[in-house]
Amino acid sequence: MPARPRQSLHLAEERPSRVFGQAIVPEYDAAAWRQRADRVHQPVTHALVGHQPEPGESGCMNGVVARCHMPAYSARMTQEAKARLTAIHYEMALAAKRSGRKAEDIALIAISKTKTAEEIRPLIAAGQRAFGENRVQEAQSKWPALMAETPGLELHLVGQLQSNKAEDAVALFDVIHAVDRPSLVAALARAQEKLGRTPACFIQINIGDEPQKGGCAIADLPALLAEARGAGLSIVGLMAVPPEGVEAAPYFALLAKLARDHDLNRLSMGMSGDFTTAIMLGATEVRIGTALFGARS
Numbered sequence: 001m002p003a004r005p006r007q008s009l010h011l012a013e014e015r016p017s018r019v020f021g022q023a024i025v026p027e028y029d030a031a032a033w034r035q036r037a038d039r040v041h042q043p044v045t046h047a048l049v050g051h052q053p054e055p056g057e058s059g060c061m062n063g064v065v066a067r068c069h070m071p072a073y074s075a076r077m078t079q080e081a082k083a084r085l086t087a088i089h090y091e092m093a094l095a096a097k098r099s100g101r102k103a104e105d106i107a108l109i110a111i112s113k114t115k116t117a118e119e120i121r122p123l124i125a126a127g128q129r130a131f132g133e134n135r136v137q138e139a140q141s142k143w144p145a146l147m148a149e150t151p152g153l154e155l156h157l158v159g160q161l162q163s164n165k166a167e168d169a170v171a172l173f174d175v176i177h178a179v180d181r182p183s184l185v186a187a188l189a190r191a192q193e194k195l196g197r198t199p200a201c202f203i204q205i206n207i208g209d210e211p212q213k214g215g216c217a218i219a220d221l222p223a224l225l226a227e228a229r230g231a232g233l234s235i236v237g238l239m240a241v242p243p244e245g246v247e248a249a250p251y252f253a254l255l256a257k258l259a260r261d262h263d264l265n266r267l268s269m270g271m272s273g274d275f276t277t278a279i280m281l282g283a284t285e286v287r288i289g290t291a292l293f294g295a296r297s
């Protein structure tokens with residue numbers, strides 16, 4: 001049996017992680033947690049504010065773990081992920097109950113954009129199965145390995161999709177939330193044909209008529225829907241991101257009405273700051289990043 005390399009023995013002797021943790025990690029963590037708690041949507045804030053780091057603990061979201069030469073993730077990190085997940089499920093169930101809906105009719109998609117595989121694994125270990133990314137290339141670099149580790153994961157694309165990435169998207173994603181123009185419909189149809197895969201698709205609506213945002217104009221929805229159906233896409237519902245800084249409820253209500261008018265029964269709407277409102281107005285999938293993973297840098 002080969003001897004352990006001397007160097008790692010030295011490292012272990014010089015920097016026991018407990019001492020390292022007591023000296024540095026609690027200070028660093030306390031500030032990070034306070035910051036995150038400030039930025040997170042009100043209903044879930046208590047879950048984060050109530051958390052007080054213990055000596056030696058390293059948070060799962062601040063990169064300290066790697067620098068401490070600790071395992072990729074610990075039981076403690078899974079526990080923290082589970083607590084955040086439970087808090088979101090609680091808020092979701094409450095909103096469902098208040099609007100006379102069943103909690104099991106609403107799916108939580110964990111939006112893991114910008115987060116590393118190491119940051120994502122604790123949430124998978126805590127039981128989360130549906131994840132969303134907004135860039136094809138970033139998703140390609142993280143998810144094939146994570147999917148090989150854990151069967152049964154479901155991957156959603158929630159960002160703008162360029163037609164030249166349609167084939168990569170159809171190959172990797174189970175659900176595509178941002179179908180918004182005829183050229184993309186055509187590219188997705190070609191990719192489906194070639195790969196023999198038919199991801200579920202949402203048509204994204206530019207619900208606030210904002211020039212800088214993706215999404216099909218409300219007036220163009222009937223034509224785009226007909227085209228997508230004709231091309232063999234599996235259109236299951238509508239998706240939208242309401243304008244920032246104003247009450248989202250009217251936009252959610254409008255999206256729900258558009259879906260009803262077109263016999264579509266799934267609604268991808270609601271993020272960390274407004275998912276309870278979205279649920280009360282009919283969301284069937286909420287897309288939550290910050291409240292699950294902490295703020296993105």
Ligand SMILES: *Cc1c(COP(=O)(O)O)cnc(C)c1O
Nearest residue numbers: 111134158271272287288289290
């Ligand atoms: C980033 C993103 C989300 C998640 O936003 P949070 O506010 O972090 O929950 C949801 N939907 C889309 C389309 C996104 O790009």
